[in-house]
Amino acid sequence: MTAPFGQRLADAVASRGPLCVGIDPHAALLDAWGLPDSADGVARFTDAVVDALAGSVAVLKPQIAFYERFGSRGLAVLEEGVARARAAGALVLLDAKRGDIGSTMAAYADYLRSDHPMRVDAMTISPYLGPGSLQPAVDTARQHGGGLFVLARTSNPDAGTLQHALVGDRSVAQVVVDTVRGWNTPGWVVGDPLPDPGALRDLATGFGPSTGSFGVVVGATLRDLDVDLSGLGGPVLAPGLGAQGGTVADLRRLFGDRAAVVPTVSRDVLGAGPDATALRVAAERWAEALAA
Numbered sequence: 001m002t003a004p005f006g007q008r009l010a011d012a013v014a015s016r017g018p019l020c021v022g023i024d025p026h027a028a029l030l031d032a033w034g035l036p037d038s039a040d041g042v043a044r045f046t047d048a049v050v051d052a053l054a055g056s057v058a059v060l061k062p063q064i065a066f067y068e069r070f071g072s073r074g075l076a077v078l079e080e081g082v083a084r085a086r087a088a089g090a091l092v093l094l095d096a097k098r099g100d101i102g103s104t105m106a107a108y109a110d111y112l113r114s115d116h117p118m119r120v121d122a123m124t125i126s127p128y129l130g131p132g133s134l135q136p137a138v139d140t141a142r143q144h145g146g147g148l149f150v151l152a153r154t155s156n157p158d159a160g161t162l163q164h165a166l167v168g169d170r171s172v173a174q175v176v177v178d179t180v181r182g183w184n185t186p187g188w189v190v191g192d193p194l195p196d197p198g199a200l201r202d203l204a205t206g207f208g209p210s211t212g213s214f215g216v217v218v219g220a221t222l223r224d225l226d227v228d229l230s231g232l233g234g235p236v237l238a239p240g241l242g243a244q245g246g247t248v249a250d251l252r253r254l255f256g257d258r259a260a261v262v263p264t265v266s267r268d269v270l271g272a273g274p275d276a277t278a279l280r281v282a283a284e285r286w287a288e289a290l291a292a
């Protein structure tokens, strides 16, 4: 029986630190690494990143879009990379950003099943079809010890166009955060009123044995933290560092010590490759800056 993702994440962070490194084999990076823009190039890129980092970083986050570019051969490469990364001790967060009606969502969530050929530890999902549509993914995650990160306030510049829109007196982003807070709250079921954040302030804010398995994505590029994360009870995936302009100082400014933050960096680390030592040094530089 697999322990809940939140607990496994907290353990990984305790022993390896919170850094997540993204595996994003962009065509430009393949070129810079002297690799062909093909499934073979992506395989060599993935192997190099996994070999260099899966033994030391807490989380690796492959971006499925870069594998789907090469059809079934690309997915076979990803499947192999995911298995190797997990075997080396890294948690694998599949950046797939899936979202659909509930019955289809159940199929997407199969990536979390223990019998899936490309089983991952957690995946990113999109809430655009409404919180209720995501429930089958929550059920699968609970059953198989998996985790979910729901897009709440993403790192792209025009994200607020939709995410700031109001639903009653709350922003769309806040509705997402409140929904995830519900998933992390023992005893809460769909249809119950959402838990009052004020009453949940003592739910874990940092990493610990009670870290929940359900998290949100909040970009490190935000000018201000315009969602209330109190009582979330689960992790916050923070992309946007490095290539998108976010810094460790931004993480501190936005989150302080009020959240269990998993900062994630792709291009800024991957650009150091293909040399394994250089990749490790680039990841360590971020890890040290985060720990300082």
Ligand SMILES: O=c1ccn([C@@H]2O[C@H](COP(=O)(O)O)[C@@H](O)[C@H]2O)c(=O)[nH]1
Binding pocket: 022, 024, 063, 095, 153, 154, 155, 156, 217, 218, 219, 239, 240, 241, 242, 243, 244, 264, 265, 266, 267, 268
């Ligand atoms: O709000 C979001 C959600 C996901 N991402 C993904 O993270 C990486 C970022 O790559 P960098 O090279 O570090 O910019 C990429 O896979 C995005 O799809 C995000 O950037 N923002």
